[in-house]
Amino acid sequence: MMPVRMAQEGHVPVMLREVLAMLAPAPGETYLDGTFGGGGYASAILDKAACTLWAIDRDPDAIARGARLAADHPGRLHLIEGRFGDMLGLLGTAGVTALDGIVLDLGVSSFQLNEAERGFSFRNDGPLDMRMGRDGSTAADLVNTLDETALADVLFRLGEERLSRRIARAIVAARAEEPIATTARLAAIIRRVVPPERPGIHPATRSFQALRIRVNDELGEIEKALGQAASLLGPGGRLVVVSFHSLEDRLVKRFMLAAAGREGGFSRHDPRGMTEAAAPAFRLLTTRALRPADDEVNANPRSRSARLRALQRLASPTGAAA
Secondary structure (H helix, E strand, O other): OOOOOOOOOOOOOHHHHHHHHHHOOOOOEEEEEEOOOHHHHHHHHHHOOOOOOEEEEOOOOHHHHHHHHHHOOOOOEEEEEEEHHHHHHHHHOOOOEEEEEEEEEEEEHHHHHHHHOOOOOOOOOOOOOOOOOOOOOOHHHHHHOOOHHHHHHHHHHHHOOOHOOOOOOOOHHHHOOOOEEEHHHHHHHHHHOOOOOOOOOOOOOOHHHHHHHHHHHHHHHHHHHHHHHHHHEEEEEEEEEEEEEEHHHHHHHHHHHHHOOOOOOOOOOOHHHHHHOOOOEEOOOOOOOEEOOOOHHHHOOOHHOOOOEEEEEEEOOOOOOO
């Protein structure tokens, strides 16, 4: 099997073997890496075939790091700073209106997790930021300004945290003494009121996830990106998405099932069930989510929660995919 490789020091692309198998890069075709990050997928795609690759990332640091990879592949890698939920406009401005394949990695990059000053992780003390870009509110803004009910709602909906009310109450009490400005302080507040579940899982994991999703409007970006990605794919084009928690995967699953005409049927009492459905324009390449292999999980524990789903545009509404 193809080894898991590192595009840049400190970055390990997740499910790379499976991504390449599903994307199937071919010479002369044009692809998009909508979440460039550390360049792991981009590097492998460019090595796999003599193709053209566009890459988007909202983090200016990621774009700056990608300059070296672009120099190694002159004229083939084109970097764009922006949100992948705006891919249609960003690519349109560059004159790109159709693609042969798109890959989206919905996780936080290793660089962001490992840089304490970005404030993504409770394992490294730093400012409570969590922004993937440089604009908008920070996590500190949220925990210090949202009222207790709104804060509990964020933790419950976006982190699936059962003890959200208890955590929100503790945060509000703590910030009354002094504003919460660092990841370490927030993690300590949560640890005091949430008992550990199992070894290796920090009590603050779900709360940090929820705040990060809210700060970056991640679910909104995913919803926008999926629809735009589908519209950009040419006949035979493939969309490959790697997600890391149930909220992301649920959005991807529902979108792909709907695109492939695999939604649940209507009740016999529903008049919509009497009309003939339009032929689907896509087919599923994965009938269920793929999981990382054991060797990858052992080498990179961060990959254990990854799920991969893929979709292909049909050559014609009733024909087989190219």
